[in-house]
Amino acid sequence: MTLRTKWSKGKILFAMFIPCLLYYLIFKYLPIFGIVVAFKNYSLYRGVWASDWVGLKYFRLFFSGDDLWLLLRNTFLLGFYNLVFGFAAPIVLALLLNEMRLRVFKRFVQTVSYLPHFISNVVVASMVIVFLSPTGGLLNRMLESLGIGSVNFMADPSWFRSIYVLSEIWQHVGWESIIYLAALTAIDPALYEAAGIDGANRWQKIRSITLPGISPTIIILFILKVGSMIEIGFEKVYLLSNPATYASADILSTYVYRTAMVNGNFSYGAAIDLFTAVVSFVFIYSANLLSRRITGNSLW
Amino acid sequence: MNEKKISVFSIVNLLLLTAVALATLYPFIYMVAVSLSGSNYVLKGMVSWFPRGFNLDMYKLVLQDPRIMHAYVNTIVYASAGTLVALVVTGLGAYALSKPEMLFGRGFTVLIVITMFFSGGMIPTFLVVKEMGIMDTLWAMVLPGAVSTWNLLIMRTFFAGIPRELEESGKLDGLSDLGIFARIVVPLSGAIFATIGLFYAVGLWNNFLNPLLYLRDPDLFPLQVILRNLLLAGQAGAGDLTAAKGGDSVIVEESYKFAVILVSTLPILCVYPFVQRFFVRGVMIGAVKG
Numbered sequence: 318m319t320l321r322t323k324w325s326k327g328k329i330l331f332a333m334f335i336p337c338l339l340y341y342l343i344f345k346y347l348p349i350f351g352i353v354v355a356f357k358n359y360s361l362y363r364g365v366w367a368s369d370w371v372g373l374k375y376f377r378l379f380f381s382g383d384d385l386w387l388l389l390r391n392t393f394l395l396g397f398y399n400l401v402f403g404f405a406a407p408i409v410l411a412l413l414l415n416e417m418r419l420r421v422f423k424r425f426v427q428t429v430s431y432l433p434h435f436i437s438n439v440v441v442a443s444m445v446i447v448f449l450s451p452t453g454g455l456l457n458r459m460l461e462s463l464g465i466g467s468v469n470f471m472a473d474p475s476w477f478r479s480i481y482v483l484s485e486i487w488q489h490v491g492w493e494s495i496i497y498l499a500a501l502t503a504i505d506p507a508l509y510e511a512a513g514i515d516g517a518n519r520w521q522k523i524r525s526i527t528l529p530g531i532s533p534t535i536i537i538l539f540i541l542k543v544g545s546m547i548e549i550g551f552e553k554v555y556l557l558s559n560p561a562t563y564a565s566a567d568i569l570s571t572y573v574y575r576t577a578m579v580n581g582n583f584s585y586g587a588a589i590d591l592f593t594a595v596v597s598f599v600f601i602y603s604a605n606l607l608s609r610r611i612t613g614n615s616l617w
Numbered sequence: 618m619n620e621k622k623i624s625v626f627s628i629v630n631l632l633l634l635t636a637v638a639l640a641t642l643y644p645f646i647y648m649v650a651v652s653l654s655g656s657n658y659v660l661k662g663m664v665s666w667f668p669r670g671f672n673l674d675m676y677k678l679v680l681q682d683p684r685i686m687h688a689y690v691n692t693i694v695y696a697s698a699g700t701l702v703a704l705v706v707t708g709l710g711a712y713a714l715s716k717p718e719m720l721f722g723r724g725f726t727v728l729i730v731i732t733m734f735f736s737g738g739m740i741p742t743f744l745v746v747k748e749m750g751i752m753d754t755l756w757a758m759v760l761p762g763a764v765s766t767w768n769l770l771i772m773r774t775f776f777a778g779i780p781r782e783l784e785e786s787g788k789l790d791g792l793s794d795l796g797i798f799a800r801i802v803v804p805l806s807g808a809i810f811a812t813i814g815l816f817y818a819v820g821l822w823n824n825f826l827n828p829l830l831y832l833r834d835p836d837l838f839p840l841q842v843i844l845r846n847l848l849l850a851g852q853a854g855a856g857d858l859t860a861a862k863g864g865d866s867v868i869v870e871e872s873y874k875f876a877v878i879l880v881s882t883l884p885i886l887c888v889y890p891f892v893q894r895f896f897v898r899g900v901m902i903g904a905v906k907g
Binding site: 351435447495587590 | 711
């Protein structure tokens with residue numbers, strides 16, 4: 318079929334795609350090219366194109382400053398802890414749910430555990446802050462009744478990562494277990510019967526049938542998570558952090574927000590945005606390479 | 618045979634899963650109890666499961682607050698307009714991409730998937746929205762989130778699974794591709810539109826970053842921004858609240874905050890039990906693909 322006949326047959330289909338195409342061009346590709354402001358001295362009045370070129374000025378500023386290492390360390394560590402603990406939790410929950418024989422109870426726990434996934438970050442962050450408040454917060458009241466003094470959790474940088482990771486697990490563990498539950502249903506029940514006849518107990522069945530059965534899913538999701546490890550959602554970190562905890566809570570994206578939106582230095586913000594994009598690409602690329610070597614599966 | 622061993626395992630499992638359910642639900646139970654209790658019970662820390670000194674004062678305070686009600690209306694407008702626009706754009710685009718005869722279909726798919734790995738970042742995107750001149754308008758809430766790549770791919774997979782014979786009959790009747798989509802495909806796809814629509818609606822309801830970046834006019838602020846200001850930035854000082862109540866009783870900040878949280882989350886809490894199976898189905902369709 319020539320392009321011409323293809324076009325006459327497909328022009329309506331193409332027209333239907335235009336709004337979607339415009340969306341990707343304007344809101345996804347234009348910003349990728351708009352990153353040139355990182356090499357300019359962006360002025361709100363002159364706009365992106367008329368602003369003066371400054372070359373690598375903002376990159377030099379960023380690489381020579383003290384903030385770079387703190388931000389990289391905070392972003393990397395927060396992502397790393399979130400990966401290690403946040404990744405295992407849904408697998409454990411899925412295994413526990415899978416072993417639950419009381420159908421109604423299983424459904425109840427599932428339904429309940431998905432719920433926090435739909436609560437906004439603003440609400441979850443507020444709940445965390447009120448529950449951990451040193452003046453009458455639920456947790457501190459419990460600590461006091463146990464004879465331990467109250468702790469000012471939200472003002473102490475050493476607590477920030479634990480609080481963030483725990484709140485992420487609370488919010489998403491149920492939702493992320495769905496995918497493993499789906500993989501579990503695909504395991505052939507005959508395998509369990511055969512193992513039962515051979516006298517295998519429940520632990521042995523989990524170890525030799527269930528885990529190997531879902532390991533392809535585990536590996537693929539793990540690679541995806543490693544790839545997006547440093548892409549930590551801005552909202553919750555921004556909402557949970559405050560100047561007292563910046564030593565551990567300030568990450569690349571919150572720093573970009575403050576630099577550009579609060580202090581008005583858009584070009585500096587864009588330079589750090591570009592740096593972040595490069596670092597996360599390195600992560601995705603390495604994760605993909607690793608996956609191809611180990612499993613033969615890869616994203617591209 | 619080994620029924621005894623199984624029961625030990627089952628009991629531990631039952632306890633663990635009960636703990637999971639409690640850890641999820643208890644914060645909500647506690648918030649409901651505290652927000653409905655008398656302030657002296659709350660101050661003494663005597664509320665744990667059930668309200669004590671039951672009263673609706675906090676809810677009256679919240680529901681009479683014009684800032685919250687105004688933001689509520691804004692959020693409903695943004696969420697409904699945004700969901701509608703997103704469903705139209707995503708639905709049409711996903712249908713076009715699901716057809717093998719789509720011109721440059723593969724090329725466009727690659728173009729779209731690339732954006733899952735590369736993005737310009739917060740500031741360049743902000744500058745695009747700003748230079749378009751849509752800051753402080755409804756469009757700034759609706760357009761930047763009009764397509765989620767994940768939702769687009771889920772819909773494309775769903776449309777690709779519709780038997781071609783159904784669409785061929787439409788072609789014989791002289792319908793165009795758009796006609797086939799509107800008359801045949803959409804009526805068959807109620808479940809997927811409901812699922813994706815819910816994903817978009819929840820995303821829009823909960824979004825905080827976009828209004829933080831793209832809205833400056835306090836009259837346009839949606840619920841999440843007002844919530845942040847009330848709950849986290851401490852704009853509702855105790856003096857403010859006592860004045861609102863006429864100073865005749867102590868207002869406990871905690872009860873007030875919980876009432877605000879519950880009022881703002883109520884739509885999701887109420888609708889959730891009935892729609893959660895749609896959400897789960899959405900994940901399943903996505904999982905089969907990935």
